Amino acid sequence: MKTYYCDLEVSLEIIGGKWKGLILYYLIKGPKRTSELKRLVHSISQKMLIQTLRELETDGLIRRKMYNQVPPKVEYSTTELGQSLEPILRELCSWGGNYAEKTFAQGEYQILYVD
Numbered sequence: 001m002k003t004y005y006c007d008l009e010v011s012l013e014i015i016g017g018k019w020k021g022l023i024l025y026y027l028i029k030g031p032k033r034t035s036e037l038k039r040l041v042h043s044i045s046q047k048m049l050i051q052t053l054r055e056l057e058t059d060g061l062i063r064r065k066m067y068n069q070v071p072p073k074v075e076y077s078t079t080e081l082g083q084s085l086e087p088i089l090r091e092l093c094s095w096g097g098n099y100a101e102k103t104f105a106q107g108e109y110q111i112l113y114v115d
Contacts, residue, residue, distance in 0.1 A: 014059050019044055019052045021089065024078065027062055028086045031077040061085070 004010050015021055019041060026032060026040050038049055053076060056062045061082035067073040078085075100111070 014061070015085065017052070019048060020056060021092070023049075023052055023056065024061065024082060024085055025089050025093070027076055027078045028083060028089065031065075031075045033073065033075055037076070056082070 004013070015024065022041050023037060026037060032040070034049065034053070037053075038044065038046065041049065044052075053062065053064070057064055057076075060079055062076050063079050065075045065077070067075070097111070
């Protein structure tokens with residue numbers, strides 16, 4: 001049994017890390033195949049993408065749907081629990097944009113939207 005000392009620890013255990021938030025952000029917008037996620041989440045290795053997707057699936061935030069066809073097709077989407085993170089992720093996006101505007105000097109950052 002794992003011991004947590006506050007609710008934030010639980011949240012960060014489930015959605016913390018470098019990639020989970022980004023993957024959830026894109027999956028909340030709609031189902032994606034592995035190759036789409038790889039293209040959207042820049043700099044993530046294939047191994048780390050698969051590992052993170054498995055963790056999110058194990059935690060009940062996403063579901064994996066495998067189509068019985070050749071070549072095999074796998075699609076990921078959010079569960080109801082995963083979808084419940086949408087307002088939190090939107091607020092984090094807003095906070096990040098505000099932080100960047102106030103903190104970085106002109107031209108020190110660039111946000112590219114690839115939706």
